[in-house]
Amino acid sequence: MRVLVVEDEKKTASFVRKALQAEGFAVDVCHNGDDALAAVRTTPFDGIVLDIMLPGRDGLSVLHQLRDRKNTTPVLLLSARGEVNERVEGLNAGADDYLPKPFELAELVARVRALTRRSGENKSTVLRVADLALDTITHQAQRGGTAIELTAREYRLLEFLMRSPGRLCGRMMILEKVWDYDFDPGTNLVDVYIRRLREKIDASFEPKLLHTVRGTGYLLKDPP
């Protein structure tokens, strides 16, 4: 997977590159819009991380150019303006996802993963991780043959985590996808729900599937 990072702020570009490389992506970096357009012309990318505020040609204009050229590479927009309206503006301009600054690195990595994987998403109606199974039609969960009662919200949270097993999910992404919140409520809502979910799916079972990555997010995985 090859990703293009377009960010004029050198330090930000550098740690984004490192974080994506650590996740196994090949990463190219451009510091302005014209270089980015030139790079896209010669190299096929699986995803683009595009900052809106760029010197010269700005991110939105790059995005327009790309889409005008019928280039459908998934784009994650970054913006320091970070307000509700810009999100809509960016998505309308043809971006696939939007992340306001300051973002969490784990969040960014998780989103780039989701972006580059979008087409090959798990479409099976029964999701499985180890001996945990979740039926997305009847909303029933069971582990090792024991049925587990879930509230509507717990179900959505579990489904979200099970759709990308082994991938770190940032707190903001969970709030966005499971709660449909477009703001950071500054509460420990996600943490408390995860704790409840853990009690239901992990407490009386081995091995543990739901893991916390301190300070960054959560992931559900089948231990090797």
Add this chain to the structure above:
Amino acid sequence: MTIRTRLTLWYAGILTGSLLVIGLGTYREIDERLRHEHRWEPEEHAIAETSEMVFQVGLPAVVLGLLGGWWLTRRALAPVAGLTEAIKKIHERNLRQPLPRTGNGDELDRLTEVFNGMLARLDDSFNRTREFTLHASHELKTPLTILCGETETALRDESLSVAARERAASLLDELRRLARIVDGLTLLAKADAGQVVLKLEPLPFNELVRDNFADAQILAEPQGVQVELAVCEEVSVRGDRHRLRQLLLNLADNAVKYNQPQGRVTMSLRRAGDMAEFTIANSGAGIPPEMLPRVFDRFFRGDAAHSQAVDGCGLGLSIVEWIVTAHHGSVKIESVPSKITTVTVRLPAGPDKTKAA
């Protein structure tokens, strides 16, 4: 005492004084004439004739003068009453609207002109402050992004000791808090500048409240706080879904945070006439009466917040107030210290379906 009464009283005094002078003059004149003509008991005659003249002609003249004066002062001061009403309506958000001028160039018109000039200058400086906050919060985002990113990178570095990573994690928590404060500031600054566009649509408010109730129960669990949804009538509002959910979550979060262990939170949603009335009450320390008017101020933290070391950004209620105002509603907070604190939000309700059916 109003200027009008005072002027009229002065006027009455002056008229009475003039009447006395006229009376005295008349008396002398009559007395002189009588002395020439009859030479007996001139004084009594003169007094009688003078008082006759003073009472029959002078007094009605004084009364007429008084009425005229009353009317004159009223006429002169009428624009002042108008100005007073117009000035009363001025607040920091409508400084751009100048006071209406008569345009006749008199003293009051000139005063209005000068006042409008002052309003324009005030508006200018308010705008500058708003722009400053907006720019400042934007400028803070780039360094914050770098700080968060570098700290997260350190957190993932397996070669660092556990203690060092623990420090990085704690640093990251504080950076996120800072990021939330900057986010809140940006939102409010944009709202002040009228740059936030609400996406208004008819919404089943009772469903949002029910959703929020479920979240509140979860939030309250770690502290053993009981959450109850006492009433939830079906009522719709025209509003922005995300902002209304933010409003409800902010209030629920506060009700749980500023509570006591094993405390209570009671929510209810009612239709009150053509308004949707949402109330949320919580037990706990409460807010002393002298602090109540300030709780919606930005960064205002009461004693309770300091003493309980509650984690928050100090902008929650300011955001609540903005959301409510932007939806043409009202919010009020009442508190009986160490007993109960109640927040009431009223929003214009949509048509009553139960009645229409």
